[in-house]
Amino acid sequence: MSLLACAVAVALAADKAPPAEKAPAEKVAPAKPITMGISQPYGPEQAQKAKVLIEPYLTKELKTQVTVTVFPTYDELSAALAEGKVDLAWITPLAFVQANDKNAEVTALSKAMRQGGGGLFYRAVFIAKKGSSAANIADLKGKKVAWVNKSSTSGYLFPREMIKKAGFEADGFFASETMAGDHPAVCKAVKSGSADFGATFAQDPGEGKQPRADGCADAGGSLDDYKVVAASGPIPNEVLACRPDFAFDRKRTNGIIQVFGRMSLSDEGKRVLKDAFRVDGWGIAIDGDFDPVIDLLRAKNKKAKVAPAE
Numbered sequence: 001m002s003l004l005a006c007a008v009a010v011a012l013a014a015d016k017a018p019p020a021e022k023a024p025a026e027k028v029a030p031a032k033p034i035t036m037g038i039s040q041p042y043g044p045e046q047a048q049k050a051k052v053l054i055e056p057y058l059t060k061e062l063k064t065q066v067t068v069t070v071f072p073t074y075d076e077l078s079a080a081l082a083e084g085k086v087d088l089a090w091i092t093p094l095a096f097v098q099a100n101d102k103n104a105e106v107t108a109l110s111k112a113m114r115q116g117g118g119g120l121f122y123r124a125v126f127i128a129k130k131g132s133s134a135a136n137i138a139d140l141k142g143k144k145v146a147w148v149n150k151s152s153t154s155g156y157l158f159p160r161e162m163i164k165k166a167g168f169e170a171d172g173f174f175a176s177e178t179m180a181g182d183h184p185a186v187c188k189a190v191k192s193g194s195a196d197f198g199a200t201f202a203q204d205p206g207e208g209k210q211p212r213a214d215g216c217a218d219a220g221g222s223l224d225d226y227k228v229v230a231a232s233g234p235i236p237n238e239v240l241a242c243r244p245d246f247a248f249d250r251k252r253t254n255g256i257i258q259v260f261g262r263m264s265l266s267d268e269g270k271r272v273l274k275d276a277f278r279v280d281g282w283g284i285a286i287d288g289d290f291d292p293v294i295d296l297l298r299a300k301n302k303k304a305k306v307a308p309a310e
Contacts, residue, residue, distance in 0.1 A: 031064035031252075037086035038070055039077045039095075041148075042218050042278070043182045050276035057272045061259045074151045082106055084243040088256070090277065093236045093293045094153040101297075105244035108285035109253060110260045112237035114203050115280055120289075121234035124158035125202045127190055127213045127226045134197070134229045137166035145174045146186045146195035153293070154201035154215070155183060158232045161296060187216035191225060204234060236289050240282065257284070 036054070040047035051068040058066040069086060071077035078095040080086050082102035088109075091099070100106045113119040128134050140163075148155025160170040178195060180186045186198040200215030213226035240260060247253050260282040263269035273279055 031062070033065040033067065034058070034062065034088060035086045036066060036068045036088040036090070037077050037080050038068060038090045039074050039092075040070060040072065041092070041152075041183060043184050044070070044072075046218060053272050053276040057268065058259065061262075062256065073149065078102075078151075081241060081243055084245070087243055087246050089241050089243075090238060091241055092153050092238050093290050094157060094296070095151065096239050096241050097290050097293045097297065098151075099241065103244045105247070106241055107247040108239045108241050108289070109247075109257050110240040110282040111285045111289060112239065112277065112279040113281045113283050114237065119204075119280060120283070121204045121236060122154065122214075123202045123204060123211055123235060124154035124162065124232040125200060125211055125213065125215075126159060126162070126229045126231075127187070127198050127200055127216070128196065128229050129190055129193075130225050130227050132227050132229070134227075137163060137168070137230050139229065140197050141168065141173055142175050143196035144176045144178070144194070146178045146180045146189035146198040148183060148186055148199065149179050149181060152199075153235060154232075155186060155199045157296060158235060159199040162230060162232050183215035184219040187213065187219035187226065191219065191221065197229065202228060202231060233292070235292055237279070239285055239289075 036058070038047060038050060038054070047070045051070055055066055055068050069080075071080060074092055074095040075098075077086075077089055077091055078099040079102070081089045081091065081096075082099040089096075089099075096106070096108060111120065114122070126137070126140060134140065147159075150156050163170045163173055178189060180189050180195075180198070183200045186195075186200050189195040190198040200213060202211035203214045205211045211228050211231045212223050213228060214223065216223055216226055240256075242253060242256075263273050264281040273281065
């Protein structure tokens, strides 16, 4: 599977004529501006830093103005994508599937890749402070928990599914539940003691290795300040998706896929990957990537749309 390189060769034949009689060169219309939506999984401050990095980089590489809008929640970003209010979105797999459910023409173009067990997945984890005696899901019962928000894949939905798979009812399982708003806030709640446990994410550590509380990287301190009590199965990484009808312009979408795929080949691109997207690269989205999320939503006969590879 390879990225499609679009090149059009145009040959113009003209009768010989004095230079003054030559037809003027045809003007090429400038590329249409692109709007891109992102959310703030690492907090509002980090989202603004990401915007400042992404806009000039993509504007230069795509040779058209790119404007990034930060949406406070995944739900708002998902709705904006489904309704065509943004051309592109850097979005969680669950928010993408929800947007695709509202409008089947919402399409995944690329998927994020990170170091670890293949780089294509991550995990939801329950964390506690270092030194906690908790060893499994049962040890969380009757305690205080901090979630990200109710539409967070790793910070709410998959952890609740973990509770159900352990044989408990998720509703009423905890003594109290707090919506912290983002992953760093969850970690800070656990560290301060205002919550006994929290739900966040871990990069897929690879076979035989233990997951770490990677969602706490922006919370201050060290990841070693936290203990992972339980981890979910693999969850697909976030994706770059496009609004309905945008994917019909194959030349344009293939160019976007190429630009994202080349980020890891330059120092400037690597900086955007690391400091804005928090990923190591971008790969092609393929059929089946989002099945774990679709299964979580109990969606039957559902298939999320991905851009065809050529």
